[in-house]
Amino acid sequence: MSKRTIVTMPGDGIGRAVLEAALRVLDAAGFEADYVEADIGWEFWKSEGNPLPERTIELIKKHKIALFGAITSKPKDDAMAELNPGLQNKGYVYASPIVNLRQHFGLDVCMRPCHTYKGNPLNFIRRGGDGSIEEPEVDVVIFRQNTEGLYSGIEWSDPPENVMEALRSHPKFKKNFGDTPKNEISISTRVFTKKAVGRILKASFEYARKNGYKSVTVCEKPNVLRETSGMMYKMAKEMQKTEYPEIELWNTNVDAQMMWLTKNPETYGVIVAGNLFGDIISDGFAGLIGGLGFACSAQYNPESGIGVFEPTHGSAPKYADYPISIVNPIAMIESACMMLDFIGEKAIAKKVRNAVAKVVQEGKVRTYDMLKMTGKADVVEKGAASTDEMADAIIANL
Ligand code: NAI
Ligand code: MG
Numbered sequence: 074m075s076k077r078t079i080v081t082m083p084g085d086g087i088g089r090a091v092l093e094a095a096l097r098v099l100d101a102a103g104f105e106a107d108y109v110e111a112d113i114g115w116e117f118w119k120s121e122g123n124p125l126p127e128r129t130i131e132l133i134k135k136h137k138i139a140l141f142g143a144i145t146s147k148p149k150d151d152a153m154a155e156l157n158p159g160l161q162n163k164g165y166v167y168a169s170p171i172v173n174l175r176q177h178f179g180l181d182v183c184m185r186p187c188h189t190y191k192g193n194p195l196n197f198i199r200r201g202g203d204g205s206i207e208e209p210e211v212d213v214v215i216f217r218q219n220t221e222g223l224y225s226g227i228e229w230s231d232p233p234e235n236v237m238e239a240l241r242s243h244p245k246f247k248k249n250f251g252d253t254p255k256n257e258i259s260i261s262t263r264v265f266t267k268k269a270v271g272r273i274l275k276a277s278f279e280y281a282r283k284n285g286y287k288s289v290t291v292c293e294k295p296n297v298l299r300e301t302s303g304m305m306y307k308m309a310k311e312m313q314k315t316e317y318p319e320i321e322l323w324n325t326n327v328d329a330q331m332m333w334l335t336k337n338p339e340t341y342g343v344i345v346a347g348n349l350f351g352d353i354i355s356d357g358f359a360g361l362i363g364g365l366g367f368a369c370s371a372q373y374n375p376e377s378g379i380g381v382f383e384p385t386h387g388s389a390p391k392y393a394d395y396p397i398s399i400v401n402p403i404a405m406i407e408s409a410c411m412m413l414d415f416i417g418e419k420a421i422a423k424k425v426r427n428a429v430a431k432v433v434q435e436g437k438v439r440t441y442d443m444l445k446m447t448g449k450a451d452v453v454e455k456g457a458a459s460t461d462e463m464a465d466a467i468i469a470n471l
Contacts, residue, residue: 077416078107080132080139084114086388087460088142090398091405094464095140098406101468102428104413104421109136113170114144114388118152122160125170130177133379138416140409141383144170145390172226175219178379180372181269182276183219183351184411185385187358187368188212192434194443197338197361209339213358214286216277216343217351218270219372222301223263224348230259265301265347267308272375274309277345278317286342289313290323292330292354293346305347331357359385366401366442369408371415382412395450398460401440403429406467428470438466 081096083089096108111129118124124144133139147155152167174180189196189211201207229236237255240246250258274291281289291309293302306324313322325333327350334341334357346354359368365386373380384404392400406429413422432438440463441452453459458466 076105076107077138078109078136079412080111080129080136081108082111082113082129082139083142084388085116085145086143086390086393087386087398087400088114088144088388090460091384091400091402092140092142094402094460095405095409097464098402098425098428098467098471099409099413099421102421102425102471104418111139113141115146115155118167119155120157122156122163122165124167125173125177133174133178133381137377137379138412139381140405140412141381142405143384143386143388145388172224174381175372178377178381179220179374180379180381181218181220181272182375183217183370183372184276184280185215185217185351185355185359185368185370186213186407186411187215187355187362189362190367190430190433192436193363193367194436194439194445195363195367197335199335209337211338211358211361213338213341214277214280214284214343215351215355215358216273216280216345217355218265218273218347219351220348221264221266221269222348222350223261224352225262225264227262227264228260231256232258232260236260263298263301263347265304267304270305270308271312273345274305274312276375277343278312278320281320281343282317286320288321288323288342289317290325290330290341290344291346292325292327292344293350294326294328295324296326301347305345309345327354330354334358334361355385363403364442365404366440367403367407369404369411371408371411373415380412380415382408382415384408389448392448397450397453399441399448399450399452399457400460401442402460402464403433403440406464424471425467428467431470432463432466438463 083092111132112126113129114124117126146169196208198206198208277289291306293305295302295306338361368385370385371382410422410425438458441448441457444457446452
């Protein structure tokens with residue numbers, strides 16, 4: 074069989090260090106692939122006026138599977154100031170390459186698992202009724218709709234007159250905002266389509282069925298956001314009844330969910346939500362299992378099979394220039410395991426996860442975040458493992 078080609082996008086800052094660590098682990102675990110590096114991020118914005126060059130899009134289109142480190146993005150004014158002087162005032166506008174990737178390839182399913190590793194000192198603990206310490210085991214997988222909702226990018230400040238006219242046709246707008254001058258109004262729209270909602274629901278129910286989860290929780294706010302959240306919950310009820318009768322459908326409000334996740338996180342299994350709420354609850358659950366050093370994600374298009382796998386964290390620019398990289402590569406390595414699952418290399422993924430679990434449980438090799446140190450260049454001298462030492466320890470346990 075010919076070797077598969079994986080597109081690698083280190084991006085900016087710590088992206089390269091964690092990606093290189095993950096590739097070493099994949100290699101040692103026996104995963105055979107060719108890698109082709111693709112350009113993405115701030116450097117390409119600065120030099121070419123495009124953080125997601127067309128050649129990168131072409132590579133992903135061709136090879137379908139990509140591993141992604143992280144990128145840096147900065148506010149509008151900084152983006153302009155740092156742009157190559159030869160390109161300034163030529164109409165270049167910075168746009169997030171991540172959002173563009175999602176929209177370009179329709180990577181509408183985002184999956185963010187949050188599993189407790191035993192022995193991780195960052196695990197959430199709570200006090201039991203008798204004052205004892207309990208460490209509930211979190212085993213949650215969040216499915217976040219990745220392309221619509223409040224992140225659709227359909228927004229206005231001082232909206233154009235035709236938009237105002239449409240809004241005024243709604244009785245509630247007229248009553249509550251009718252007297253507000255248009256230049257004092259900002260609007261971000263929340264668009265849900267049946268197609269995308271159906272796809273994220275389907276992905277979550279399928280995952281629950283295949284992996285033996287007993288419940289799927291729709292985490293939205295249907296009692297208030299009656300049209301969008303209401304549509305998702307209604308479609309979920311229908312889907313559960315006709316296609317997944319063996320799986321329980323639960324319905325939580327996102328605000329209450331944020332409270333319950335620190336009370337009884339072990340109760341939840343698969344959770345599905347729109348874009349913003351999915352973003353929020355996945356960060357909430359990630360906080361229970363170790364935070365950014367452990368939070369991994371997959372985003373994919375179930376039809377085309379294109380998938381991009383990346384840690385949730387960003388480029389942590391302040392650590393990027395340390396002579397020895399100190400950040401935890403586990404989030405990136407876990408993301409690579411999600412890639413392996415996606416392309417059918419489940420045995421290798423399992424092997425890698427077991428090795429990570431052993432290292433975490435043994436507790437001899439811990440990056441600075443696991444030791445609850447402040448991230449500084451001297452943490453390695455003080456006993457924290459570097460990015461590479463963590464990768465080495467995982468490799469030694471394969
Ligand atoms: P960040 O995730 O880069 O870093 C926040 C803090 O979390 C770091 O200072 C560090 O203390 C910790 N941290 C992050 N990754 C870690 C790891 N692997 N191990 C241990 N500790 C880790 O978020 P921040 O500082 O808000 O953003 C920095 C840049 O990254 C910005 O330009 C932002 O736009 C971008 N960003 C990119 C993302 C992506 O590429 N997907 C996601 C989030 C932010
Ligand atoms: Mg986030």
